[in-house]
Amino acid sequence: MTFVLLDSNFSNMKHKGAFLVIIMLFLLTRLCLGIDKNTEHKASVVIPDVALLSLQFDGNSNIEFIGTSSSVAGSKIEMGGEATADIWLNYSSVCHKNQKRKVTATVVGEVPEGVIIKVKADNSVGTGKGELGKTNGTVVLSNNPSDVISGIGSCYTGSGAHNGHLLSYQLEIDEEMFYQASENKFASVHVVYTLTDDN
């Protein structure tokens, strides 16, 4: 009988001890154990295609070619020459790898018969960076687009005058055509530049 009582006390003590251990561990885990839960957030960046083009100039962008009448009978009419109006072509281009762009020029309006308008874009200067376009030299302008600059990748020329490609114009006369069809009249044309994919 006594033995049983002792056993019961021993068992109770054992359970009390276990209880104490549980409570201590409980507090320990609450107060001391590390937490290192984490969470993640996805940040995505999408750099889109960009194709921006502008003409920059000091003053105005008009160019005039005026023919000079001959003072000596029988000599030819002087009409032509070269004009640089300090017009700068600026662009920003973002395209995909291996994709290229170009700048085309198109004449809008009627060019007098026998008159040839040419344009030349110099290579880019200034603060630009990246895969800037290369000049195609002097090209003849018409009502169809002519490639003025090609090989443009992802780049920017810098903005404002004295950044980008300087444009210069030339006027030439096809004498045969000119004397056959020309009239004494004022002709005004626009030259439109387009930054487009080079397919």
Next chain:
Amino acid sequence: MKVTSVLVFLLLGLLASAQQMEVRVDGAVSFDGATFAVTEAGEDFAFGVESESSLWISIDTNDYWDKKVNPNRKWWVEVVREDLTWNDDVRLEIVRTGDGYGQKNNHKVYDGTTYQYIGENSWYFFRGRGIIYDIPIQLRLSGLSVTQGAQDFETNVILTIYDD
């Protein structure tokens, strides 16, 4: 034997339930064409681009005992970047722009109020105590240039909370 089994079971339960505090991020951040546009032909992207304040961090616990017994629990948060596809020229930075709110007045947040670089190694971000909800954070991108070309890239920003 029985008692030992029960003890082991309880211990495991306690260990598991000790890992209750958690950090949670709500909101979304995406930097796209609307965020960084070229304003004028010939120009590059703006130097740095900030995200809208649409990310919030909450420090929480779903453990009843944690809330009752240990409401002033101190913690700190670290941040690291895990790239999926990334451009190394681009810097991603993070800042805490507010304190959030807690259910009791004993919550506090410290540090993290200036932009810091998120690198590929885990780095201390901010610390505090108690349960706090909706701590606003912002991300900033810099080093972007049009010369990098059109591309998409993404990274996981991982925030880890540690017991102080």
